[in-house]
Amino acid sequence: MRHGSFARSSILVYGQDTIHSLVQSTVISQVETLLENNKIEDAVDLANNFASGQALDSDEAETLEYIHQIIAFALFSQTRFVDAAPHFLAGALDPRILISYFPELSRPLFTDDEEADMYDGVAKRMPIEANVDDLSEYLNLSNPPSHPCLPDHAPLPLSDTPAPDSPTPLPLRNYSPHLPPSTREALAAQEIHKILREEAIVMIKSVLQGFKGQGKYKQQEVTDTALTILFARSGDTTSLISHLESANSTSLSAVEPVLLETGEVGALCTLLRARGDEGRVMEIWKGLVEGRYSDSSVSNPLSNMFALLESKQGRDRAMLRKWGVWLTARDSERGLMLLMSTKRSVKEKDREEDLTVLSELQQLHPIAARKFLEWLVIVRRRDDAELHAQLVQACIDELLECLQDESTLKLWRAKFTSYTSQSSQKNALSPSSTQLQRPQSSFLAYFVSTAPDSPSKRARLKALFALQALSGYNAEIVKSQIVASGFDKVLGLEVALLDGKMGMHRTALRALALTLRDPVSAETYARTGGIVVPVEVVEACGMGEWGALFAAKGGPGILEREKSSEGKGELVRMLLEVYMEDGEPRQTTRLLSSQAASLDAVDVIPLVPPDWPLSSLSPFLTHSFRRTLHAKHEGQIIKAICAAQNSKVFEGSYLVFREQGAIIEEADDDEDGDGEPESFNEKDGLAEKIALHLQDQRRSEVDVADLHPRVSNGEEVDVR
Numbered sequence: 001m002r003h004g005s006f007a008r009s010s011i012l013v014y015g016q017d018t019i020h021s022l023v024q025s026t027v028i029s030q031v032e033t034l035l036e037n038n039k040i041e042d043a044v045d046l047a048n049n050f051a052s053g054q055a056l057d058s059d060e061a062e063t064l065e066y067i068h069q070i071i072a073f074a075l076f077s078q079t080r081f082v083d084a085a086p087h088f089l090a091g092a093l094d095p096r097i098l099i100s101y102f103p104e105l106s107r108p109l110f111t112d113d114e115e116a117d118m119y120d121g122v123a124k125r126m127p128i129e130a131n132v133d134d135l136s137e138y139l140n141l142s143n144p145p146s147h148p149c150l151p152d153h154a155p156l157p158l159s160d161t162p163a164p165d166s167p168t169p170l171p172l173r174n175y176s177p178h179l180p181p182s183t184r185e186a187l188a189a190q191e192i193h194k195i196l197r198e199e200a201i202v203m204i205k206s207v208l209q210g211f212k213g214q215g216k217y218k219q220q221e222v223t224d225t226a227l228t229i230l231f232a233r234s235g236d237t238t239s240l241i242s243h244l245e246s247a248n249s250t251s252l253s254a255v256e257p258v259l260l261e262t263g264e265v266g267a268l269c270t271l272l273r274a275r276g277d278e279g280r281v282m283e284i285w286k287g288l289v290e291g292r293y294s295d296s297s298v299s300n301p302l303s304n305m306f307a308l309l310e311s312k313q314g315r316d317r318a319m320l321r322k323w324g325v326w327l328t329a330r331d332s333e334r335g336l337m338l339l340m341s342t343k344r345s346v347k348e349k350d351r352e353e354d355l356t357v358l359s360e361l362q363q364l365h366p367i368a369a370r371k372f373l374e375w376l377v378i379v380r381r382r383d384d385a386e387l388h389a390q391l392v393q394a395c396i397d398e399l400l401e402c403l404q405d406e407s408t409l410k411l412w413r414a415k416f417t418s419y420t421s422q423s424s425q426k427n428a429l430s431p432s433s434t435q436l437q438r439p440q441s442s443f444l445a446y447f448v449s450t451a452p453d454s455p456s457k458r459a460r461l462k463a464l465f466a467l468q469a470l471s472g473y474n475a476e477i478v479k480s481q482i483v484a485s486g487f488d489k490v491l492g493l494e495v496a497l498l499d500g501k502m503g504m505h506r507t508a509l510r511a512l513a514l515t516l517r518d519p520v521s522a523e524t525y526a527r528t529g530g531i532v533v534p535v536e537v538v539e540a541c542g543m544g545e546w547g548a549l550f551a552a553k554g555g556p557g558i559l560e561r562e563k564s565s566e567g568k569g570e571l572v573r574m575l576l577e578v579y580m581e582d583g584e585p586r587q588t589t590r591l592l593s594s595q596a597a598s599l600d601a602v603d604v605i606p607l608v609p610p611d612w613p614l615s616s617l618s619p620f621l622t623h624s625f626r627r628t629l630h631a632k633h634e635g636q637i638i639k640a641i642c643a644a645q646n647s648k649v650f651e652g653s654y655l656v657f658r659e660q661g662a663i664i665e666e667a668d669d670d671e672d673g674d675g676e677p678e679s680f681n682e683k684d685g686l687a688e689k690i691a692l693h694l695q696d697q698r699r700s701e702v703d704v705a706d707l708h709p710r711v712s713n714g715e716e717v718d719v720r
Helices: 027-036 040-051 058-077 081-090 095-099 120-125 132-136 187-211 217-234 237-245 252-261 265-274 278-290 301-312 317-330 332-341 348-364 366-379 385-403 406-426 443-450 455-469 475-485 492-501 505-515 519-528 535-540 544-551 565-582 585-594 601-607 618-660 686-699
Strands: 012-014 019-021
Touching (some): 027 040, 027 058, 040 058, 058 081, 081 187, 095 217, 132 187, 187 217, 217 237, 217 252, 278 317, 301 332, 317 332, 317 348, 317 366, 348 366, 348 385, 385 475, 492 505, 505 519, 535 544
Antiparallel strands (some): 012 019
């Protein structure tokens, strides 16, 4: 039979009104008596003897916890904090009770109505001071000179006699008012207070680390939060990071202000990322970049922000939209890569989002905004007139800015002069010469091949490509901008292109053929219906994205596609008139030879000046007559083939026509005068009769030619 843990007695003394029992003192009574006599070490030995050598039941375990708790508070009251720590752990004290003595921990954790369960006897032995700071001002020192907390120069108490009202006979109370000017302000007392405070922090750390992961959720939350605050305030970053990276229940709202105040921003980011609050992490890293926060453990917060967004791989568009522009303003290259990595559609919502991003970039980083605009139009193929106009204007502004550089302006003027002079020398042909030479390259190809690679060269090429490929911009305004800058002669090719955009084809052709001396571009313009920059030249420039835009079929690049053959013929004739007006026999002869298919001899002959030799027109007339004769013979052949085919079909259906005979249909007698006229066509309804006849022939297994042969598209040919 197992007996309870209460004291047992075999002697009872009965009185008139009472019963007395002779029992042995309980362990609790013995420990309390020892503590009242300040024999703490004896009380500790008694508690250890009680716990050793036997298995404790639940009542005995509670008794042992109670004993350790009262011993702990006895040591705690005497500011022997380090000695009290293991007894707090062994007594399984609610950590909230101990934390309540540390205002810096309790204020962010506890509310005014916070409660915790504890033994009544323990509550009576708790210090009456509100916190450890007040407790440290009453230095409970049994042997002041040898106390481990005291420095060697600590003052001695004025008397070895205990105070009359002291509950314990040995401890000597405070030094006040004998330390001038007061205990709080005396240097020796302040140093003692500092030492005791450090020991109290060591105690609370060890106790909380022992309690970590134990108790209910509320106790775990208080323990983890208090540890976080302690590590942060002590500057122990390594322990703080290790604590936050492990499983913990730290209250984020309680520790965030403390971590920011102590500069442990990296630790706060670790906690936030563990909780999945990446938006708040980005905000804190932003504060580090802008200098609002400081933490040496976070070496490169800007790179951390890029790495976090790059890990999303464009999946979180909201976060990328929020931070992309801000990051681009600080690192344009990486920021633009982020903005361009997001998958976008052609929906109206995405279009508005792109315009918003572009507008914000234009305010923060104009150069990055120009690159983003170019990506939207060239790569994303945004078919938006507003975006096209902005890109064209951006390219023209950059081009005119490059021409402000005197060296660039001289180089481009030299290229213009060199090209036109070479062209003039090659065109110096004697009137009797009829030799046709291959034309030189276009001015654009010459410029690309001879000008050194530079930002200004690429800026001019981009401007040319944008003017040619895009629509939606006002060509007249752009031209007036170039003319007003005084660079219209150097930018002759661009001005000619703009004239063509405005429909001033004769002016554009005169500029290309006569001013720029560029017959290749002039003929390309006339042949293609207004294109100055062909796809082949763009691809040869090595600017792949622009080349893909020009080569796109039906894409949103809105290229000036080739016009109808009538329009092209009109432009070729217009170019011919320009050459003849200027007296260019060589270029005229070559144009007539190369574009003979687009010209009619009847229209060309009246334009030829009377003094021109007939030999200059011989190649054109020869080609024209040959082409006319070829077309005539080709028509005769086709007509004969059609006639033969019709005859064959008629012969195959003759017998059927003869068997059916003539059919005359008369109008009904009751039909009024407004009806259809009477039909005497014997072929009406013939197709149906022929079909019936063919069915009879098939039944007799006789092969009959099909009177309705089918062509490739499935339609029938009417053989009538």
